[in-house]
Amino acid sequence: MKKTILGYIIAFVILIVSIWLGVSIGSVKVPISTLWNTAADPTATNILWKIRMPRVVLAGLVGASLAIAGAAFQGLLKNPLADPYTLGVSSGASVGAVVTLFFGISTPIFGIYTLPAFSMLGALLAMMGVMAFARLVDRTMKMETLILTGIIVSSFLGALISLLIALTGDELRQIIGWLMGSVSMRGWPYVKMVWPFVLIGSFLLWLNRRELNAMLFGEERAKYLGVDVKKSKILILIGGSMLTGAAVAVSGTIGFVGLVVPHMTRLLFGADHRHLLPLSFLNGASLLIVCDLFARTIISPTELPIGVITALIGAPVFSYIFFRQRRTKGA
Amino acid sequence: MLTVENITGGYDATRPIIQEVSFTVKKGEILGVLGPNGSGKSTLLKVISGILPSTNGQVLIEEQNIKHFSPKEFARKMAVLPQLHAHAFSHTVRETVALGRYPHQNSWFSTWSEQDENAVKTAMKQTGVDSYEHTNLEFLSGGEQQRTFVAQALAQQADILLLDEPTNHLDIAHQRQLLDMIRLEAVQNGLTVISVFHDMNLASLYCDRLLLMDKGHVKAIGEPHEVLKEKQILEVYNTRVSSYPHPELPKPQVTLMPTATDERESYVVTKEQFKIRDEFVELRTEFPLKTVSSAVHNAGFGWFQSFVNRAVDLSYMCSDAHEELKSYLEQHDFMPSNTVAMMTAVAAKHVVIREFSNTTGSIIVAVTAGVGNAVDVSRAHERVSKPYIGTINTWVIINGKLTEESFMQAMITATEAKVKAMQQEEIMDPISNTIATGTSTDSLLIAATQNGTFMEYAGPITDIGKLIGQGVYETTVTALQDYKRAKGRL
Numbered sequence: 109m110k111k112t113i114l115g116y117i118i119a120f121v122i123l124i125v126s127i128w129l130g131v132s133i134g135s136v137k138v139p140i141s142t143l144w145n146t147a148a149d150p151t152a153t154n155i156l157w158k159i160r161m162p163r164v165v166l167a168g169l170v171g172a173s174l175a176i177a178g179a180a181f182q183g184l185l186k187n188p189l190a191d192p193y194t195l196g197v198s199s200g201a202s203v204g205a206v207v208t209l210f211f212g213i214s215t216p217i218f219g220i221y222t223l224p225a226f227s228m229l230g231a232l233l234a235m236m237g238v239m240a241f242a243r244l245v246d247r248t249m250k251m252e253t254l255i256l257t258g259i260i261v262s263s264f265l266g267a268l269i270s271l272l273i274a275l276t277g278d279e280l281r282q283i284i285g286w287l288m289g290s291v292s293m294r295g296w297p298y299v300k301m302v303w304p305f306v307l308i309g310s311f312l313l314w315l316n317r318r319e320l321n322a323m324l325f326g327e328e329r330a331k332y333l334g335v336d337v338k339k340s341k342i343l344i345l346i347g348g349s350m351l352t353g354a355a356v357a358v359s360g361t362i363g364f365v366g367l368v369v370p371h372m373t374r375l376l377f378g379a380d381h382r383h384l385l386p387l388s389f390l391n392g393a394s395l396l397i398v399c400d401l402f403a404r405t406i407i408s409p410t411e412l413p414i415g416v417i418t419a420l421i422g423a424p425v426f427s428y429i430f431f432r433q434r435r436t437k438g439a
Numbered sequence: 440m441l442t443v444e445n446i447t448g449g450y451d452a453t454r455p456i457i458q459e460v461s462f463t464v465k466k467g468e469i470l471g472v473l474g475p476n477g478s479g480k481s482t483l484l485k486v487i488s489g490i491l492p493s494t495n496g497q498v499l500i501e502e503q504n505i506k507h508f509s510p511k512e513f514a515r516k517m518a519v520l521p522q523l524h525a526h527a528f529s530h531t532v533r534e535t536v537a538l539g540r541y542p543h544q545n546s547w548f549s550t551w552s553e554q555d556e557n558a559v560k561t562a563m564k565q566t567g568v569d570s571y572e573h574t575n576l577e578f579l580s581g582g583e584q585q586r587t588f589v590a591q592a593l594a595q596q597a598d599i600l601l602l603d604e605p606t607n608h609l610d611i612a613h614q615r616q617l618l619d620m621i622r623l624e625a626v627q628n629g630l631t632v633i634s635v636f637h638d639m640n641l642a643s644l645y646c647d648r649l650l651l652m653d654k655g656h657v658k659a660i661g662e663p664h665e666v667l668k669e670k671q672i673l674e675v676y677n678t679r680v681s682s683y684p685h686p687e688l689p690k691p692q693v694t695l696m697p698t699a700t701d702e703r704e705s706y707v708v709t710k711e712q713f714k715i716r717d718e719f720v721e722l723r724t725e726f727p728l729k730t731v732s733s734a735v736h737n738a739g740f741g742w743f744q745s746f747v748n749r750a751v752d753l754s755y756m757c758s759d760a761h762e763e764l765k766s767y768l769e770q771h772d773f774m775p776s777n778t779v780a781m782m783t784a785v786a787a788k789h790v791v792i793r794e795f796s797n798t799t800g801s802i803i804v805a806v807t808a809g810v811g812n813a814v815d816v817s818r819a820h821e822r823v824s825k826p827y828i829g830t831i832n833t834w835v836i837i838n839g840k841l842t843e844e845s846f847m848q849a850m851i852t853a854t855e856a857k858v859k860a861m862q863q864e865e866i867m868d869p870i871s872n873t874i875a876t877g878t879s880t881d882s883l884l885i886a887a888t889q890n891g892t893f894m895e896y897a898g899p900i901t902d903i904g905k906l907i908g909q910g911v912y913e914t915t916v917t918a919l920q921d922y923k924r925a926k927g928r929l
Contacts, residue, residue, distance in 0.1 A: 182528075183528070186528070188528070318538075318541055318544070321530070321534070321538055322538055322541055324528050324530065325535075325538075328485075328490055328521055329521060331488075331489075331490060331510065332488065332490075332514065332518065332519040332521070332592075333514055333538060333539065333541045333542065333591075333595070334510045334511040334512075334513065334514025334515070334541055334542030335510060335541065336509075336510045336511075374528065378530075378531070378534075379528040379529055379530055379534075380530065380534055
């Protein structure tokens, strides 16, 4: 009990520190006091409110979405290597987004939410495709089968995206930059575009926190405990896809956040989803804010895609988890 | 109460594994499900618990079809413990057990009532997992994990408990602890239990009734003695077993009859194998003999390789003759667990050992006779004195294969022959002054090599009965005459 309270305290402190660093560090140093100091330098206020703040908030929302979605996917599939990226869900969302951009789709019903809505649809379709195929291959859906299926689907969808990009011809560099993941130059409209999805998606997952705990012991056992497994699964898939779709729509595919954050959180504070989900949400936000800070400052003035940074951290962690899983299973 | 009516179902609707299964389990009853691998035991549990579809028939709890329950309602009625599986992430023991309260909780808010807390604490205590409640499951042994999941099922506080091989991974101490606890829940709190067992003997001990499955059908259902019949088990498992009663409980137990026993050479016991030592007569055999006796050490049925008839002083008095005799055997290089031993006041050199044979086979009879305490059994009720040592010890070693029936008949035949010898030698009961039938502490031992001629019966006019009658009579007469001679009465 005490451990989880400590977890929340640490997560909040890190988040506040990350936001502070995120808004104050950059090519122009902006003191944090600008936030509340009305008499501050107007240029600084402008940089902070128009450029830095939306960027930090967006990075935070994207990180939080990917991390909580990753935690939920891992619990649902009982697979520590599952996350929106490794499962190919991000690629699905990318296809949804690229298709929307490519055909210039805009629907009056969705308005500004057209892009995230189509991303979410892409994510959901990819997720269902991966799960259906993995189940077809191997009823027990072993860890390796699922990841392999994710790679197959990812590669195929990646090729599809490349094809679409090649057909567009222009603005190649920009789309590629987007694909590698970035939260630069987005501004408040993007924040507005995604926050409802982040909120609803996270809420759907949080509603299923106990069901996720039960499903860690297998669907059969969860059923015996009185879980409506079918309903929970659908809600979790929709919630996860919504979050992934939202994240990808505004930032492209950023890998490994959904893998690293839940893993670390679980290691430190346990596998109980009642706390794992909110803690992953907070820590995911912090991680991506910090990663974005690195991405834009490390070889300043050039900006790295944020996906480069997360992959640099994420791939070794992925290897480590895989190594550990195989070793303990072999033992 | 749980009623299963004509249930048919399984993984594939076109090829149902379970066919036309019907039974009822009353409140507080434990029903054990037995059957060979693939007979549909686990599938039956899954169909009853609604995990697998049924194509026909219905399952009723308190006369209500289970299809009408919501998942949570159902989980409050029935808890299920499936076989243990590996899992990817680790909960602590407490978290795992607390999940058993899921069906009692509201899905929107965290409502952890005192009742929830008590249920979890009680369940952990009952299964003995409370001492490591904050340990992660992955650090526990298979047995501890299994008990944690039992605790989870108990925390559900359902009226009906379905168990799939609950004693898997458990050592016998924990098997007993777990099943005792479940039995207690059934008796005291009316928990209704259906449990799959691999071990027929455990099932027989703990279940009120057993259900024997064979290829998806009910082969037999009823009390353990109605189900665990040798012939029935042979038909279902294609394995020969022998059924025997539990030593202390009115429950049948079965044991395997291995087909490929070590081919042991046929052998016979001969008179020459008997050794007369200073303080005892001994027989050591190459292979164990099946024995029934009223000896001091290792009485009853058993298989033994050494046989001792120890001569003690007339004044021998010992508060714990069993322990004293055991240590005596150890001192003289006998393995106590492999030895039958008697005591007599007659010196070892007075033993009479004779071999008798006819076309059926051969027997060896060894008798030590001391009749200082001779009793006429029909007048014994007139006596008040305590018995003291002065006894007739009779051994009959048979080279042949005896049934339990013939062991018993051999005892009767040998006893009758002894009585006749007493009559012949006119041994008197000094108190009633009538002819004695034996002494107050006589012992008899029948042992057989269990190879060679098969002897189904051993009554007085069977071939082996004739040998026993003649042998015991003649040997006892000789021994009695020796005794008289030693006492100077002849």
